[in-house]
Amino acid sequence: MAVHRGRGVAAIEYPTGMNQNGDPSQAWIKVKPDGRVDVFSGTADIGNGAKTIQSQIVAETIGVPYDWVTFDNSNTDSSPVCTGTFASRATFVAGKAVLKAAEEVRHKLLEIAGLEMEASADDLEVVDGEVMVKGSPTEKLSVADVAGAATYGHGQLITGTGAQLKPYAEILDPETGVVSSPPHSAISYAACAAEVEVDDETGNVRVLKLIQAYDVGKAINPALVEGQIQGGAIMGLGLAVLENAYPYYPSVEHRGYGFGSYYSPGMEDLPELETIIIENPSADGPYGAKGIGEMANNAQPAAIAAAVHDAAGVWITELPITPELVLKALEAKAEPRREGKLVAFDDEISVNTVGAGISWMP
Amino acid sequence: MNITLNGVSRQISSPPLTPLLRVLRNELNVVSAKAGCEAGGCGACTVLVDGRPQRSCLTAVGSLNGAAVTTLEGLGTSENLSAVQQAFVHHYAAQCGFCTPGMVVAATAYLDAGGSDDKEAIQEALGGHVCRCTGYLKIVNAIAAAATQSEFDLTITAEEPNVVVKTGGR
Amino acid sequence: MKAVGARLPRYDGVGHVTGQTQFVDDVRVREMLWAKALRSPHHHAAITRMDTSKAEAMPGVEAVITHADVPLLEYGHLSALGIPADEPLLAKDEVRYKGQPIALVAAEDADTARAGVEAIEIDYEERPTLFDVRKAFDDDAPTVHRWGNWYPHFEGEMDRRQIRKGNIEEAFEAADTIVSGVYRPAAIEHAPLETQVSMVVPEPDGRLTVYSCTQALYFSLGVMAAHLQVPLNRLKVVGGTVGGGFGGKVDTASETVTALAAMKANRPVKWRWTREEEFLASSTRAPWHMEIIDAVTSDGWILGRKMLTLHDSGAYARFSPYGLTKHSFHHTGAYTIPNLHFDGYVVFTNRVPTTAMRGFGVTSVSFATETHMSRIADVLGLDPFEVRLKNANRINDTSPNMITYPDPSTVDVVLSIAEATDHSLDDAYMSMSRAQRSGDMLPEHLAAQIGEGHEHASLHALVHGVDNDSEGN
Known part of the structure; x- marks a missing residue:
């Protein structure tokens, strides 16, 4: 009886935006007479940080401090269409809509500033809440003064709208699945190495360490990117070794009905986490960002399954990898069936064995 | 009967077997403690009773006559955040924010009882508090930081060890 | 100060820590x-x-x-x-x-x-119930949905999502080894x-x-x-x-x-x-049944993949047809496989309807294909990093549905992990990049899909894999 250590690796990709697209996001922005900026976006914040990220994009694009931006996603009366927070689209797709609205605001701001400063808007830029003549930073006017002049001097509202929609990618041929255009906005990539300990007496698998690399395009806020990667890692750990809505699947008996009987990861399950954030910008995401929130729990289960094999010599391909499955596998010591050049694993759980009415033999 | 809620004496009219959580939310309209499971399984409703953390969903209000109850509202305000609250902001320890009230209350109790920045001790003390968003690491880091520090910069979040950023692709 | 790229605090952070955030x-x-x-x-x-x-x-x-x-x-x-x-x-x-x-x-x-x-x-x-997706197609299976036991309304009123690419028979004939496996991730509560x-x-x-x-x-x-x-x-x-x-x-x-x-x-x-309703009556992540059969060469090139997916949709369709389609589009993972034969079914059971969850449609296939990849390396006695780097998406490779990848990062993320774990690899692998595949580093089956100028890649490469002298640019 011993505890065995093992390592495994997995690499994955994941699309940004709704599959096949057709998912609009819109935003509008208005500027108050003191230069403060109100953003109206329909993107729900489910903890992912949409309020923060979209505010940062607006602050950066207009050129005002982050704390000048108020963000309102509270209702469908004041905010325009956003398809929603899913498919890793809140930063990439909806963020693009607020980016476009902010560009329009900056453009109008500079036009008014040009009138006030007797300069061409093209020669002006906005830096940290001040409009200045490019290359001549002493000639400047605060955004607050420009906004005040727009309201009370020029009778204008500084506002901007933005909309992002990638057209629906049709499946041209249902026989082959060929599509008319890319069915996603960008693809993100990640890899994960897992280190585990397998106890061959209890069957328990402990995940000791997850080392992960994500190409996020651009980390608009590194802390939020880390939050997605870390939160996803623990959810992936849950998929790999803990969670099951039907513990005796396919039976529906003995379902967990509370946190005491459904095993989701707790604080005690936290492994060591190491994170590599790669910024390889996307061609058309806001500031080069991609979307990584969803993919963040996709790589760990395969890395952990490979690590369990490395540690204990058994392949467990039903999730979660429970102590029961580990002990049964250790006892069975199953070898794949070999016939000619075929190496067939898992015969006992395939549709051919169980009988699905579908013939599915190599 | 009476309880002292966040330093103020409050009269309770709910029947004695009513869970404290419902009294807080429905009778007193104090809503920071959340009804995450109402069965003691998630920790989102944790409050301090005479300084000790307790699941308010499992606490019959009748057992609290004369007790001092502290909810998250009693620990700090947006103008005057406690060290634990500041640490949670600085370490980006809240994502959706629904488990956060229970986490902050439990962390406060842990540190008030002399808890250290030892990460295993923190994990032990807050075991049973479920967070589905963060993966717990930043919560543990925030509590560890609050064990040794009382003021945090709220304009920026903490750099984290074990994170490397690489620019450009191969 | 720059806003983008900065570790600015959460917009709603103070609200969260004071309990002022209103749910x-x-x-x-x-x-x-x-x-x-x-x-x-x-x-x-x-x-x-x-x-x-x-x-x-x-x-x-x-x-x-x-x-x-x-x-x-x-x-x-x-x-x-x-x-x-x-x-x-x-x-x-x-x-x-x-x-x-x-x-x-x-x-x-x-x-x-x-x-x-x-x-x-x-x-x-x-009424009689059905819970095992593997039995849904049997003649004696009870019918649980008015459309039958599996979703029949994909494009062209097809009863499954299909992907076909290249010539799957040739790939299996050319293979040195054929590796099959079955992957069954569980239903998960949000x-x-x-x-x-x-x-x-x-x-x-x-x-x-x-x-x-x-x-x-x-x-x-x-x-x-x-x-x-x-x-x-x-x-x-x-x-x-x-x-x-x-x-x-x-x-x-x-x-x-x-x-x-x-x-x-x-x-x-x-x-x-209530929490109990949330656990017992709210939708879950689907349980999936996936069978993969890969045609591989002895040096680790994947020539072709046959895959069968049964997506347990529960009692109604909800987003499952969408999820299965997404799944099919990503069933080669972060790699390029030139010959594909994918059949996926959305199967109805008497389970709570399943729905979107983080990584929808792809979490399952990432687990299946990546575990399968590790098994292939193990069966062939090869390094799991090397097999991944060989087959990794490169610029202008094509996806299962013939979309070209403009800027794939498989090589980046795999090499980053190799470095971080001190996993030693030959220079030929360490110097790999996302650059468009050159004919020199290609076996013939992959040369075919990048077209002009590469049709003469040698048969030697198909059987024996990359020539180490010219690999990786």
Whole structure:
């Protein structure tokens, strides 16, 4: 009886935006007479940080401090269409809509500033809440003064709208699945190495360490990117070794009905986490960002399954990898069936064995 | 009967077997403690009773006559955040924010009882508090930081060890 | 200071740590009613009789809502994607999963609402059930859905999602080894800390204010307006601050029925699911059954892949056809496989309908294909990093549905992990990049898909793999 250590690796990709697209996001922005900026976006914040990220994009694009931006996603009366927070689209797709609205605001701001400063808007830029003549930073006017002049001097509202929609990618041929255009906005990539300990007496698998690399395009806020990667890692750990809505699947008996009987990861399950954030910008995401929130729990289960094999010599391909499955596998010591050049694993759980009415033999 | 809620004496009219959580939310309209499971399984409703953390969903209000109850509202305000609250902001320890009230209350109790920045001790003390968003690491880091520090910069979040950023692709 | 790239604090961080952030359950209105649902106790049954009159007559009960109150009982949430409707908002004459909502009772307090639910008289006639997707296709399997046991409305009214690429037979003939495996990740609860909740307030101007935990305000607005058959401006969906979702709050699970109760009672109504309801009656991540058979060369090139996927959709389609399509588009993972034969079925069972969850459609296939990749390396006695780097997507490689990858990062992320774990690799691998595959480093099967100029890549390469002298640029 011993505890065995093992390592495994997995690499994955994941699309940004709704599959096949057709998912609009819109935003509008208005500027108050003191230069403060109100953003109206329909993107729900489910903890992912949409309020923060979209505010940062607006602050950066207009050129005002982050704390000048108020963000309102509270209702469908004041905010325009956003398809929603899913498919890793809140930063990439909806963020693009607020980016476009902010560009329009900056453009109008500079036009008014040009009138006030007797300069061409093209020669002006906005830096940290001040409009200045490019290359001549002493000639400047605060955004607050420009906004005040727009309201009370020029009778204008500084506002901007933005909309992002990638057209629906049709499946041209249902026989082959060929599509008319890319069915996603960008693809993100990640890899994960897992280190585990397998106890061959209890069957328990402990995940000791997850080392992960994500190409996020651009980390608009590194802390939020880390939050997605870390939160996803623990959810992936849950998929790999803990969670099951039907513990005796396919039976529906003995379902967990509370946190005491459904095993989701707790604080005690936290492994060591190491994170590599790669910024390889996307061609058309806001500031080069991609979307990584969803993919963040996709790589760990395969890395952990490979690590369990490395540690204990058994392949467990039903999730979660429970102590029961580990002990049964250790006892069975199953070898794949070999016939000619075929190496067939898992015969006992395939549709051919169980009988699905579908013939599915190599 | 009476309880002292966040330093103020409050009269309770709910029947004695009513869970404290419902009294807080429905009778007193104090809503920071959340009804995450109402069965003691998630920790989102944790409050301090005479300084000790307790699941308010499992606490019959009748057992609290004369007790001092502290909810998250009693620990700090947006103008005057406690060290634990500041640490949670600085370490980006809240994502959706629904488990956060229970986490902050439990962390406060842990540190008030002399808890250290030892990460295993923190994990032990807050075991049973479920967070589905963060993966717990930043919560543990925030509590560890609050064990040794009382003021945090709220304009920026903490750099984290074990994170490397690489620019450009191969 | 720059905003983009900065570690700025959460916009709502102070709100979160002080408990000031307002979630749906924290909103306070006067005269609010509490709602409780009558849910099916059976996995599959006919409803032979239902009488709500005793519940309606109970003191304190202000509204009882059944299927008869819903203007449009079935609405296809993804009708824009050609996925027709199959699920009633409230069950009418049949229940297909345990926990399926049948009626909603709104009353002065939760206990009265619960008593009202118990006062509804209802008779069922149980029907045979199906839970194992592997048995759904058997001749003697009970039929559990009016469309049959699997979804029949993919493009061209096909009963499965297909991908076909290259010449799968040739790939299997050319293979040195064929590796097959079966992968079965479990159903997962989203388990956000905030359970499903909505509160609907009738306004003096006849509009409804809908406080919702939805992840998708406009999606929920559209779904509600369709069921209620009202224009969009009759409804104001209020939300945007959600206590965790992970995909489970894309379903508009409670809002529409709550709205019907609020309209009938002409009072605000709140329906907050208990944790037990959240676990037992809310949708889950689907359990999947995936079989992969790969044709590989002895040095680790994947020539072709056959794959069968059975996606356990539960009792209704919801987003499953969408999820399976996404799954099929990504069934080669971060690699380029030139010959493909994929068949995927959305299979109906008497399980709670499954839905989107973080990584929807792809979490399953990432687990299956990546575990399979590790097995291939193990069977061939090769380094798992090297097999991955060889087959990695390169610029201008094509996806399963013939989209070119403009800028893939498989090589980056794999090499980053190799470095971080001190995994030693030959220079030939360490110097690899995302650059377009050159004919020199290609076996013939891959040269074929990058076209002109590479059609003469040697047969030697197909059998023996890359020439180390020229590999990696």
